[in-house]
Amino acid sequence: MPGPPLREDITCDVCIIGGGYTALWTANFLKAADRGLNIHILEADYAGAGASGHNDGFVTPTIGHSLGALVTRFGVDRAKLGYAAVGKSMLELARFCTKNGIDAELEPAGYYQVAADTDQIRLLERDLEIAARLGAQSGLDLLDSRAARDKIDSPGIKAAVKVGGALINPHRLARGLFRTVTAAGVHVHEQTRATNVEAVPGGHRVTTPHGRVTATKVLYATNAYQHQFSEFRRKVVPVWSYAAVTQPLTDEQLRQVHWPDREGFVEAGNFIVFGRLTAQNRLLFGGGRANYHFRRDMDEGRHIDNQQATAALRGVLARYFPAWRDVPFSHTYGGCVAITREVVPHVGSLGDGRFYAHGYCGNGIALTHTAGKSLRDLILERDTSYSNLLFVKGKEKQFPPEPLSFLGAKAVTSVLAAQDRHPRLIKRQLI
Structure with a gap:
């Protein structure tokens, strides 16, 4: 059953809209980087209710739709770096489940x-x-x-x-990840739909039916639902x-x-x-x-x-x-x-303390783990290999x-x- 909704006004460092893999991995990596960060996640249903918990369970190295399209668009060198990062995520995902006692029914046969x-x-x-x-x-x-x-x-x-890859129970992974980040001190408000985001002094205010969240940084992590926010209306389609x-x-x-x-x-x-x-x-x-x-x-x-x-x-x-x-x-x-116009995912910043990730094209289990690291470094203003991967801060065509x-x-x-x-x-x- 979903947990209780947000019923008060709060202030925090990072507010994440959406409760799937992107949100949970990013919160996990942010907390590991800075235990003092106050992070609140707003989820309209329950954590993992969307594609994160209901996909087909293939843990793949694929970035976007196809290997050929990626190499054609970005070249061999950048594609190689991207695939290496996602390959590392596949290994770390398995270790994460073992370390945190998550029975995600992972089968490493590929x-x-x-x-x-x-x-x-x-x-x-x-x-x-x-x-x-x-x-x-x-x-x-x-x-x-x-x-x-x-x-x-x-x-x-x-x-x-x-x-190379694995098979997994996506719902079990999502719920295990949810339990891990909440145990680390991340606040997850289920049954809490974000209805509006507006700029305020020092950050942004996210409105929900029963409370408001004022945050220095905001992350849009709703993937196929991202188009429901005007900034992304024509950048991603379901x-x-x-x-x-x-x-x-x-x-x-x-x-x-x-x-x-x-x-x-x-x-x-x-x-x-x-x-x-x-x-x-x-x-x-x-x-x-x-x-x-x-x-x-x-x-x-x-x-x-x-x-x-x-x-x-x-x-x-x-x-x-x-x-x-x-x-x-x-x-x-x-x-x-x-799906994005380029048929590759996009991770980036709107330039005013708001960040986003979307468009995994059906290959998001391992890739969201990698994207979570990229978002961590963007939010913490770090210039790293993850904040410069081929799908980060790129030009995006609109539909x-x-x-x-x-x-x-x-x-x-x-x-x-x-x-x-x-x-x-x-x-x-x-x-």
């Missing part, structure tokens, strides 16, 4: 990038070439169909590349992604598919398809076409249950695991992914106003879907 056809094999080969340019070790090898099926026995997998979870597989059902090390898999393409086993031996899988709704509509009542998406996911299950094609779903769900934003999203989505179906007709990497 995951496979997989190809379902010859065109996707070419995409994997391209990424291997880019990874080599970034200095990746020789352990990155392309497995042919036979070798790949020895790892995950799926007829849908024609080739695969092992990627797109809907869907997934399904089966009933727990029986021992007999598990024996039907050879999957000895339980790695996850992610299909190459613009609109990815992914799958993994949970700690309870449920099959979680999802992906497919991502939809943007007019005027950034995030109404869960209208969009969280999508019959068309569910039917498509049933088809994905049959394609990858025909032996499990009739296993009942325990539930299906949709959620919003935050056009409606209805152009909606029409543009429809057009881009159609082109990306066409490229996934006919990659030889559209060879240039679009995102």
